[in-house]
Amino acid sequence: MARYFLDPFGCAKNQVDAETMMALLGASGWSAAENPAEADLIIVNSCGFIESAKRESINAVLSWRKQFPKTKILLAGCLAQRYAAELAHSLPEADGLFGNTALGGIAAAASVLLSSGGEEAPAEVPAVLKAPGARPLLSLPGSAYVKISEGCNNRCSFCSIPLIRGPLHSRPPAEIIEECRCLLDRGIRELCIIGQDIASFGEDRPGEGGLPALLEGIAALPGSFWVRLLYLHPDKFPPALPEIMAGDRRFLPYFDIPLQHGSDSVLRAMNRRGTGENYLDLIRGIRAALPDAVIRSTFLVGFPGESEDDFARLLDFQERAALDWAGCFTYSREENTPAYAMGKRVSRSAAAERKRILEERQQIISEKQMERFVGRELEALVEEQFENEEQFEHSEESGGALPAAEGGLYLGRVYCQAPEVDGVSLILSKKNLTPGSLVTCRVTGRAGLDLELRTKG
Numbered sequence: 001m002a003r004y005f006l007d008p009f010g011c012a013k014n015q016v017d018a019e020t021m022m023a024l025l026g027a028s029g030w031s032a033a034e035n036p037a038e039a040d041l042i043i044v045n046s047c048g049f050i051e052s053a054k055r056e057s058i059n060a061v062l063s064w065r066k067q068f069p070k071t072k073i074l075l076a077g078c079l080a081q082r083y084a085a086e087l088a089h090s091l092p093e094a095d096g097l098f099g100n101t102a103l104g105g106i107a108a109a110a111s112v113l114l115s116s117g118g119e120e121a122p123a124e125v126p127a128v129l130k131a132p133g134a135r136p137l138l139s140l141p142g143s144a145y146v147k148i149s150e151g152c153n154n155r156c157s158f159c160s161i162p163l164i165r166g167p168l169h170s171r172p173p174a175e176i177i178e179e180c181r182c183l184l185d186r187g188i189r190e191l192c193i194i195g196q197d198i199a200s201f202g203e204d205r206p207g208e209g210g211l212p213a214l215l216e217g218i219a220a221l222p223g224s225f226w227v228r229l230l231y232l233h234p235d236k237f238p239p240a241l242p243e244i245m246a247g248d249r250r251f252l253p254y255f256d257i258p259l260q261h262g263s264d265s266v267l268r269a270m271n272r273r274g275t276g277e278n279y280l281d282l283i284r285g286i287r288a289a290l291p292d293a294v295i296r297s298t299f300l301v302g303f304p305g306e307s308e309d310d311f312a313r314l315l316d317f318q319e320r321a322a323l324d325w326a327g328c329f330t331y332s333r334e335e336n337t338p339a340y341a342m343g344k345r346v347s348r349s350a351a352a353e354r355k356r357i358l359e360e361r362q363q364i365i366s367e368k369q370m371e372r373f374v375g376r377e378l379e380a381l382v383e384e385q386f387e388n389e390e391q392f393e394h395s396e397e398s399g400g401a402l403p404a405a406e407g408g409l410y411l412g413r414v415y416c417q418a419p420e421v422d423g424v425s426l427i428l429s430k431k432n433l434t435p436g437s438l439v440t441c442r443v444t445g446r447a448g449l450d451l452e453l454r455t456k457g
């Protein structure tokens, strides 16, 4: 069997592509190598969104080439999609380039690459992923991303994604619900619904009811599980969402809404239709409908024309929004985006300083927000057993020493913690816990942005 090693980069959407390629390769007779030294082919599933991400993916190719001079290397993903013509000449270290618009061709591409070196390549099987829910998963136990759409129509002026992923293409709701059912049957407990902007879901499928209708379809699935919504554009936020969540506790009152800025003039230049006040109203409205709501966002600083006054407005917005979580990026000048030609550029150092200030303030806000969960009883998704329990400083309330034979210390998450981006939960348990399972716990303390939990009983 030919063996491949996949090196994943980028966002959750790119992770689903990586999982899809792994499934297609598996269906074509390839096996996944545990480590690259055993692989006939190394696939770097790249990110091409912003400068730092592009550099990281290219460095991965260069590093693998150095370590494994003879192994075939395929550069896949967004960077290959966006810069195929340039990279064909400028990156000889990659033996092949594979974009992300037709993942079904991955096995054929891999086989051609392998046979180009004279190796025996598995026969290509024209590939359509028949059961997306049956694909290998790269997430931690119990959780899976469900990508409901590809591409985006919002055209934010700083963003290169529409150039890479194209216009919005929503998947058929029935296919998505079938994928969810299949994942739940496999024991997945958390379905993270993703897309470039899931709030726009169904805009290209008029009459099908968009995201709310899809969620009602998922709500018809039996069992106890979580549904987490990620990447909701604030200007497209479906007003029905809080009510759907209030009606079914499986829909976590967790909202990831990239707001990007709080100054109206900067929002305008970003081609965002809302204002700072609109976004504060949206946040207030969600919290009024769902007092337990947890809101995550993303801010972009250093956008062309962002003045000290604009930044002050952003800081004021941050204070008033008091978001549970917020990430911050510095503007990356991306060719072929509308912002690329904009003047009044902000220096890298000024942008970095604004990022530092905003993140420092957000740390304090997030810690204060997490404090409200101490003493609560919450369901936790167990992800893994803690390697080295001594590392874990028990807060007084956690009751000191660990139990002997049974149980131990686990890492997990509760509803207010999305995978990979928010704090985590340290779960102290007297009984053995199964990674991927949901357990009821009491929040006994907070350590920075993380929560300390203790299982009941």
Ligand code: SF4
Pocket (backbone or CB within 6 Å): 152, 153, 154, 155, 156, 159, 160, 161, 162, 196, 197, 233
């Ligand atoms: S909504 Fe997101 S993916 Fe779409 S253009 Fe804006 S930033 Fe890019």
